[in-house]
Every structure is written in C-alpha cells, then in structure tokens.
Amino acid sequence: MLTNNRLVSTGRFTTRPLYLQVRDALASRIAGGEWKPNAAIPNEGDLAREFGVSSGTMRKALDLMEGERLLTRRQGRGTFVNDQSSDELAVRFSNIRAADGERVTGELKLLGISQASANPAECGRLRLRPDDKVWRIQQVRLHRGEPFMVEEASMPVSLFPGLDEQEAMPHRIVVLAQQYGILLGKGDERVSIGAASPSVAEALNLKAGGPILVLDRVVHNLDGHPVEWRLGMGHFADKYYLAEIG
Amino acid sequence: MLTNNRLVSTGRFTTRPLYLQVRDALASRIAGGEWKPNAAIPNEGDLAREFGVSSGTMRKALDLMEGERLLTRRQGRGTFVNDQSSDELAVRFSNIRAADGERVTGELKLLGISQASANPAECGRLRLRPDDKVWRIQQVRLHRGEPFMVEEASMPVSLFPGLDEQEAMPHRIVVLAQQYGILLGKGDERVSIGAASPSVAEALNLKAGGPILVLDRVVHNLDGHPVEWRLGMGHFADKYYLAEIG
DNA sequence: AAGTGGTCTAGACCACTCA
DNA sequence: GAGTGGTCTAGACCACTTG
Numbered sequence: 001m002l003t004n005n006r007l008v009s010t011g012r013f014t015t016r017p018l019y020l021q022v023r024d025a026l027a028s029r030i031a032g033g034e035w036k037p038n039a040a041i042p043n044e045g046d047l048a049r050e051f052g053v054s055s056g057t058m059r060k061a062l063d064l065m066e067g068e069r070l071l072t073r074r075q076g077r078g079t080f081v082n083d084q085s086s087d088e089l090a091v092r093f094s095n096i097r098a099a100d101g102e103r104v105t106g107e108l109k110l111l112g113i114s115q116a117s118a119n120p121a122e123c124g125r126l127r128l129r130p131d132d133k134v135w136r137i138q139q140v141r142l143h144r145g146e147p148f149m150v151e152e153a154s155m156p157v158s159l160f161p162g163l164d165e166q167e168a169m170p171h172r173i174v175v176l177a178q179q180y181g182i183l184l185g186k187g188d189e190r191v192s193i194g195a196a197s198p199s200v201a202e203a204l205n206l207k208a209g210g211p212i213l214v215l216d217r218v219v220h221n222l223d224g225h226p227v228e229w230r231l232g233m234g235h236f237a238d239k240y241y242l243a244e245i246g
Numbered sequence: 247m248l249t250n251n252r253l254v255s256t257g258r259f260t261t262r263p264l265y266l267q268v269r270d271a272l273a274s275r276i277a278g279g280e281w282k283p284n285a286a287i288p289n290e291g292d293l294a295r296e297f298g299v300s301s302g303t304m305r306k307a308l309d310l311m312e313g314e315r316l317l318t319r320r321q322g323r324g325t326f327v328n329d330q331s332s333d334e335l336a337v338r339f340s341n342i343r344a345a346d347g348e349r350v351t352g353e354l355k356l357l358g359i360s361q362a363s364a365n366p367a368e369c370g371r372l373r374l375r376p377d378d379k380v381w382r383i384q385q386v387r388l389h390r391g392e393p394f395m396v397e398e399a400s401m402p403v404s405l406f407p408g409l410d411e412q413e414a415m416p417h418r419i420v421v422l423a424q425q426y427g428i429l430l431g432k433g434d435e436r437v438s439i440g441a442a443s444p445s446v447a448e449a450l451n452l453k454a455g456g457p458i459l460v461l462d463r464v465v466h467n468l469d470g471h472p473v474e475w476r477l478g479m480g481h482f483a484d485k486y487y488l489a490e491i492g
Numbered sequence: 493a494a495g496t497g498g499t500c501t502a503g504a505c506c507a508c509t510c511a
Numbered sequence: 512g513a514g515t516g517g518t519c520t521a522g523a524c525c526a527c528t529t530g
Contacts, residue, residue, distance in 0.1 A: 017498080017500090018499075018500070019499080019500085043516080044516070045515095053500080054500060054502065055502080055503085056499095056500065056501065056502085057499080057501080059517090060500090073515095073516060074509085074515085074516075075507065075515070075516045075517060076507070076508035076509035076510080076514080076516065077508080077509060077510085077514095077516080078509095078514090078516080079515085079516075092492055093491055095489065097436075184492065186490060186491065187490075187491045187492045188488060188489065188490050188491065189489045189491050190488055190489075191459075191486060191487040191488075191489065192459075192482060192485070192486035192487065193439065193457055193458075193459055211439055211457030212439075213437075216486075217491070236438060237439075239438070240436040240437060240462075241436065242434060242435070242436055243341065243434065243435045243437065243489035243491075244433075244434050244435075245338075245341060245432065245489075246339055246430065246431065246432040263517080263518060264518075264519070265518080265519085289495080290496085291496095299519080299520090300519060300520045300521065301521080301522085302518095302519065302520065302521085302522095305497090305498090319496095319497060319498090320496085320497075320528085321496070321497045321498060321526065321528080322495080322496050322497065322526070322528035322529075323495095323497080323527080323528055323529080324495085324496060324497075324528095325496090325497075
C-alpha cells in the first residue's frame with residue numbers, strides 16, 4: 001500500500017512485501033520517464049529515507065531491479081537507469097549468430113504498416129479479444145546489404161497508440177517499448193522448420209518451397225503480458241539460432 | 247578461506263565474500279553426496295552457527311543456491327536438496343515441444359558407446375586437448391514409439407570414469423552428472439537447418455538430403471566448464487524448439 | 493505450540509571510484 | 512577524502528506448515 005511515497009502495511013491483512021512495493025514505485029518512475037535512461041538515481045540511503053524503509057529493504061528492491069535489467073549498480077559510482085536502446089540491451093531478443101559466433105542484428109527495412117482487428121492467431125498469442133485492434137508491420141532484415149529474414153510483427157494498438165504517425169518509427173520492439181513507457185521482461189521463441197512461401201522466397205532470393213527456419217516470438221512486459229508477436233522467416237544458411245538453456 | 251567449517255577472513259588481502267565461501271562449502275556437501283537428494287538440511291540458524299556467520303549471510307548463500315537449482319526452500323517446512331533426476335529438473339535441457347505445447351522428452355535407445363581421443367570439434371566445444379579422451383554415445387530418441395531424433399554425445403572421460411562399465415547407464419546428462427557428483431549450471435544450444443545424412447534419414451524414416459533441425463548443445467557445470475557436447479538431429483515435423491529469451 | 497523460512501530493521505565496516 | 516555500492520552482523524517479527 002503506497003501513499004505519497006510512504007509505504008505502510010495495515011498489519012491486519014496480508015500485504016505485498018515492502019521491497020516489492022518499493023520496486024513497483026521505482027519502476028513506475030522509470031516507465032513514466034521521471035527517471036531518464038542513463039541517469040543516476042539517488043543513493044541507497046537517501047532512497048530508503050525517502051520511502052521510509054530500511055536500507056536493507058531498499059537494497060533488496062534495487063537488486064531485484066538490476067536483475068530485471070532496469071538498473072545498473074556500480075560500486076563506488078552509483079546506480080543508473082539502463083538505456084534499453086543501448087548497444088548492449090537493444091539486441092537482447094536477437095539470438096541469431098553468424099558462423100563465427102558473432103551476433104547478427106542487421107538493419108531493418110520497413111515494408112508496410114497497417115491496422116486491423118486481431119485475427120485468431122493474434123488473439124491467442126497476444127491474449128486479445130477479436131474486436132481488439134493490432135498494428136501489423138512487415139519488415140525485411142539485412143545483413144551486409146543482403147536480405148536474410150522476413151518479419152511480420154503484430155502489436156496491440158492499445159499499447160502503442162499513434163504508432164503510424166511517428167516520423168521516424170523505431171523498428172526494435174525494445175526501443176519502441178521504452179518510448180511508450182513499457183518495461184519489457186522475458187520472451188519465448190518457437191523455432192521450427194518451414195517451407196519458403198513464394199513471397200518470402202522472392203524477398204530472400206530463395207527457392208520457393210525450400211526449407212527455412214521460422215522464428216515465432218512473443219515478447220512480454222515485466223508482468224508477463226504479451227507486448228509483441230513476431231514471425232521471422234529465413235534460411236540462415238551460414239547462421240544459427242543460439243539459445244541459452246538450463 | 248575455509249578451515250574446519252570455520253570461515254575466516256585475513257583482513258589483509260582481498261578475500262572471496264563469505265557468502266560465496268559458504269555456498270561453495272554447502273555445494274560440495276551436495277556434490278560429494280554428504281547431503282542426499284530430497285534430504286532436508288539444517289535450518290538457517292543452525293547452519294549459520296555451524297559456519298560462524300550471521301543468519302543474513304547464510305541466507306544469502308542459501309538463496310543463491312536456490313537460484314542455482316541446488317536447493318528448494320519452503321516456508322514453514324525447511325530447506326531441501328533438489329533431486330536433479332526428478333521429473334521437474336531432469337528435463338531442464340530439453341526444449342522440444344509438441345504442437346500442443348507439451349514438452350517432448352521421449353525415451354532413449356542406446357545405439358553404441360565408445361572411447362576415443364578428442365577430435366578437433368570435441369576439443370573446441372569441450373575445451374579439451376587432442377590427447378584427452380572422450381566417451382562417444384549414439385542414441386535415438388523415441389516419442390510414442392516413433393524415432394524422431396538421432397543424438398551423438400561426447401563427454402570427457404576424465405569427468406565420467408568407468409562410464410561404460412555401469413550396468414544400467416543413465417541416458418540423461420542430468421542424472422549422470424548427479425551420480426558423478428557434478429553440479430550442472432547452464433548450457434547453450436545452437437539451432438540450425440541441416441540436411442539428413444543417409445544414416446540419419448534411415449534411422450528416422452526420412453528422405454536422405456531432406457531438411458532437418460540440428461541441435462548443437464553444450465552443457466556446463468556450475469563453474470562454466472563444459473561437461474557434455476551433444477548433436478541432435480531430427481525433422482520435428484509436428485514439433486518445435488522452444489527458447490526462453492530476454 | 494513449536495519450528496521453519498520470509499521480511500525488515502539499524503546499524504558497522506570494506507572496496508571501489510573520482511575529484 | 513568524500514561518496515558510492517557491497518558485505519556482514521544480530522537481532523525482531525511475521526507467515527506458513529506440521530504435529
């Protein structure tokens with residue numbers, strides 16, 4: 001229970017642990033833009049005093065947020081808000097590697113964007129109802145000038161209002177989410193074998209019907225609600241998909 | 247610095263943090279079989295007293311080990327050593343799912359096991375030298391009686407001495423590691439498209455040269471050293487590979 | 493009621509960074 | 512030398528499980 005940056009527990013009912021309430025309050029400062037990317041935030045002691053909790057509790061909240069990739073703490077320097085569009089973090093949902101092990105992100109070319117009512121597949125993957133609206137974005141990803149993956153992304157319009165009116169629309173969901181005050185958590189990606197459709201084959205200079213990898217990815221926010229569904233299709237002749245497991 | 251379950255810091259040189267020393271000591275009790283799978287271990291206070299640290303420090307060590315999947319803590323009940331061969335944990339490196347989302351582990355059929363000097367590929371993936379010995383194991387994985395994946399695994403003989411003399415050799419690396427006192431950490435898996443070799447095609451009832459998924463996986467111990475390299479090959483017509491990302 | 497882990501406190505001291 | 516996060520202590524109280 002949170003009132004004016006002061007956290008209280010009624011003592012009568014089971015309350016959300018203090019350190020989680022603190023985390024929520026701090027996270028909303030980041031999401032709301034009150035604390036900007038790369039900015040230093042007050043030190044542990046000051047924050048603890050401000051929220052009326054012990055420094056141990058504040059530390060637990062901050063440690064948790066570091067694990068959620070919202071903050072970076074550096075001994076002797078301070079605590080900083082992570083910039084989700086930094087080189088390091090912007091690629092965290094891209095798991096394609098070149099043969100030499102180097103991460104392949106490539107550049108994106110926008111093919112089209114449109115708005116529609118969610119189809120059954122989108123309803124299932126994004127947990128929407130049939131009358132909910134989605135953005136649909138088609139893109140091609142290039143590596144050294146060569147197209148290697150066709151992408152079809154869907155996002156709830158409710159989360160990204162006015163997306164098509166942006167002059168320079170960012171292509172990465174990570175950057176987009178930061179702009180719209182959405183804190184991203186984990187995603188899951190289904191990798192399977194498919195056959196190149198004529199349009200995919202043409203875009204990637206492949207033989208129609210030939211084998212391709214299909215990357216079916218859903219990215220969630222910190223609460224686990226779907227934010228983006230993306231279908232990626234490519235041959236990945238001299239590339240591989242890298243998963244960390246265990 | 248650890249002497250007779252008593253942890254001391256010299257104060258003069260930089261020492262490994264206490265909670266990490268405690269973690270190492272507790273982990274070696276599990277690896278060494280002193281604490282058996284599913285057994286309850288002493289409570290926080292008793293352990294803290296035994297090691298001469300505060301309960302906060304002991305808690306930090308225990309929390310860390312819970313994150314490493316060595317322990318499970320349950321409020322009101324106690325702290326328990328995880329059984330790595332339990333249904334829940336034994337499958338943690340298996341990421342194949344059926345079309346309905348159900349995890350597919352299947353049964354393993356052993357085709358052969360042999361010992362050899364590590365080839366260049368094994369040296370690279372397992373960080374061995376050319377004169378190091380490896381076990382090579384060939385298996386086929388069945389789902390509802392149907393073979394769907396051919397597996398070729400390599401493991402350092404130094405980690406698994408006498409492996410071929412076991413009467414009932416366990417197939418899962420997780421179970422094997424627990425028997426040999428190896429604590430597993432994370433793994434990485436490379437997923438790519440390949441073509442079915444004649445032998446693979448025959449084993450799986452596929453067309454030779456047809457597209458298959460190749461799963462190239464290395465499992466490490468808690469220190470990050472490679473324990474097993476496995477190549478899995480299959481078509482996965484009605485299955486997909488699921489990766490958790492972010 | 494007894495025992496467990498989970499939360500929370502209010503400090504101390506250390507290691508690191510930077511002006 | 513001042514300021515930061517990292518480690519560590521020695522408790523208290525709460526929530527949960529079990530006999």
